Amino acid sequence: MYDFNEKDQVKLSETTVSMVGAGGIGSPVLRLLASLGFGRIRIIDGDKVELSNIQRQNIYNTADIGKKKAECAAANLSLMNPEVKFIPIVQRIDDKNAQEVLKGSDLIVDGLDSFSARHSVNRVSVKFQIPYIFAGAVEYFANLSSFIPGKTGCLSCVMGAAKDNPDSTAAKIGVSPELLSVVAGIEAREALLVTLKRKANLAGKLMTIDINTLSFDIFDIARSDTCNICGESGPKE
Numbered sequence: 001m002y003d004f005n006e007k008d009q010v011k012l013s014e015t016t017v018s019m020v021g022a023g024g025i026g027s028p029v030l031r032l033l034a035s036l037g038f039g040r041i042r043i044i045d046g047d048k049v050e051l052s053n054i055q056r057q058n059i060y061n062t063a064d065i066g067k068k069k070a071e072c073a074a075a076n077l078s079l080m081n082p083e084v085k086f087i088p089i090v091q092r093i094d095d096k097n098a099q100e101v102l103k104g105s106d107l108i109v110d111g112l113d114s115f116s117a118r119h120s121v122n123r124v125s126v127k128f129q130i131p132y133i134f135a136g137a138v139e140y141f142a143n144l145s146s147f148i149p150g151k152t153g154c155l156s157c158v159m160g161a162a163k164d165n166p167d168s169t170a171a172k173i174g175v176s177p178e179l180l181s182v183v184a185g186i187e188a189r190e191a192l193l194v195t196l197k198r199k200a201n202l203a204g205k206l207m208t209i210d211i212n213t214l215s216f217d218i219f220d221i222a223r224s225d226t227c228n229i230c231g232e233s234g235p236k237e
């Protein structure tokens with residue numbers, strides 16, 4: 001690419017990315033992060049591979065059913081790019097383990113399926129000043145943003161204390177594999193731009209996608225002074 005040189009490739013190879021969630025979004029994102037040559041990729045997921053996953057979670061195959069996703073993902077992706085150090089972490093992220101699991105990352109990429117886990121990630125992102133590429137997808141709809149501590153607001157500025165609606169989870173109403181590939185491409189692009197210290201297209205923006213009508217919208221979003229995570233009223237440590 002005209003704007004990507006050897007120095008940039010070296011920078012990626014020296015970067016540690018934490019991919020939280022190795023499911024519908026995480027799988028295609030991991031494939032891209034590995035092929036782009038990010039040097040160390042932590043794969044954080046507590047689930048096992050199920051037959052119903054394989055239609056969209058494109059780093060697994062039928063021989064992986066019943067095995068732990070994080071370990072399978074690391075093994076399968078190592079075959080694609082043996083230069084990358086994959087670190088499987090078989091844990092479901094929450095407030096208890098988030099700090100320990102994410103500490104030392106240069107970047108966090110979201111492949112989660114719950115707001116409670118995202119809030120745990122967001123708190124660590126703000127506390128340790130680690131950029132957080134956010135994405136959520138269900139049915140034909142997705143939201144994306146790039147939260148860069150010190151420069152943009154955080155997840156809570158936009159979503160407040162948003163909670164999961166048990167009736168509209170991807171597990172319950174499904175999620176389009178085509179949508180997931182689009183979301184993955186955008187997240188990987190943002191990950192690359194943030195790592196190379198270039199302007200991330202979704203910093204200070206919220207992108208919404210409806211893949212069914214092929215609608216893409218981008219809204220300006222601001223940091224909230226009253227955010228209880230990163231605002232004036234947020235934690236002072």
Ligand SMILES: [Zn+2]
Nearest residue numbers: 154157227230
């Ligand atoms: Zn905030």
